[in-house]
Amino acid sequence: MFEVKNLNISYGNKNVLNDISFEVKKNDWFMILGPNGVGKSSLVNAISGSLSYEGTIKFKGIDIKNLPSKIKAQNIGILTQQHNVTYPYSVEEIVSLGRYAYRKSLFSSLSENDNMQIEEALLITGLNKYREDSILSLSGGELQRVFLAQVLAQDPKILILDEPANHLDLAYQEQIFTTISEWLQKDDRCVISIIHDLSVAKYYGNRGILLHNKQLIAKGNIEDVLESENLERAYRINVKSIMNERYGLWI
Numbered sequence: 001m002f003e004v005k006n007l008n009i010s011y012g013n014k015n016v017l018n019d020i021s022f023e024v025k026k027n028d029w030f031m032i033l034g035p036n037g038v039g040k041s042s043l044v045n046a047i048s049g050s051l052s053y054e055g056t057i058k059f060k061g062i063d064i065k066n067l068p069s070k071i072k073a074q075n076i077g078i079l080t081q082q083h084n085v086t087y088p089y090s091v092e093e094i095v096s097l098g099r100y101a102y103r104k105s106l107f108s109s110l111s112e113n114d115n116m117q118i119e120e121a122l123l124i125t126g127l128n129k130y131r132e133d134s135i136l137s138l139s140g141g142e143l144q145r146v147f148l149a150q151v152l153a154q155d156p157k158i159l160i161l162d163e164p165a166n167h168l169d170l171a172y173q174e175q176i177f178t179t180i181s182e183w184l185q186k187d188d189r190c191v192i193s194i195i196h197d198l199s200v201a202k203y204y205g206n207r208g209i210l211l212h213n214k215q216l217i218a219k220g221n222i223e224d225v226l227e228s229e230n231l232e233r234a235y236r237i238n239v240k241s242i243m244n245e246r247y248g249l250w251i
């Protein structure tokens with residue numbers, strides 16, 4: 001469904017990812033794992049088209065560089081960590097922007113299907129009661145849910161999430177991850193997410209990659225990726241024993 005082949009990413013002379021190849025299949029929840037600064041966000045930025053790269057990224061066999069931007073936006077939804085919130089738009093207005101890729105212009109009216117997708121996104125992210133509130137009045141966690149609702153309203157085939165639980169308390173983390181799991185069951189969809197919490201990666205993910213020193217050191221089934229030796233190599237500490245003994249967490 002989604003294929004990255006021989007990807008290289010550099011900032012000027014600084015190469016950050018080298019010869020990265022992996023495939024994401026239908027209904028995968030694919031985890032991008034690795035320590036700080038290893039290139040996870042750069043990879044997501046390359047996929048979103050905001051960062052240049054060498055190599056190929058294909059969606060259903062088509063190079064994404066050849067996809068018209070509207071088609072790309074109808075198929076690939078990206079939730080980043082940074083949100084620009086300068087103007088007092090309402091929650092509903094921000095979520096409605098998720099339907100932009102389906103509209104003739106920004107000013108054309110919303111279709112019945114647009115409204116249905118917006119309502120569903122507001123409902124499953126628990127934002128109904130905030131729909132008329134200004135986004136400037138929201139907490140970090142509420143804002144994260146608004147942008148998740150926007151990307152769900154977009155109804156993409158691939159949902160790319162850069163730390164989706166950022167700013168969320170435990171109850172909302174649970175709700176958001178469950179919502180995403182349910183979203184993933186329908187049609188031909190997949191989720192690609194950057195996750196730092198390895199126990200969450202193991203619980204929700206089925207496949208993934210582990211990055212270290214510009215390269216992939218593991219890819220495939222999440223249990224194999226999270227093998228002790230791989231984690232120790234990537235993070236330079238005994239991750240499993242620390243997680244298990246100190247925090248009692250299961251990975």
Ligand SMILES: Nc1ncnc2c1ncn2[C@@H]1O[C@H](COP(=O)(O)OP(=O)(O)OP(=O)(O)O)[C@@H](O)[C@H]1O
Nearest residue numbers: 011012014016034035036037038039040041042043
């Ligand atoms: N705009 C930029 N210009 C130059 N170097 C950059 C730029 N953005 C990122 N980098 C560098 O690229 C490398 C990878 O950064 P990136 O943000 O992709 O890592 P990451 O794995 O997402 O990190 P984190 O887990 O801390 O969010 C880092 O060394 C970073 O300093």
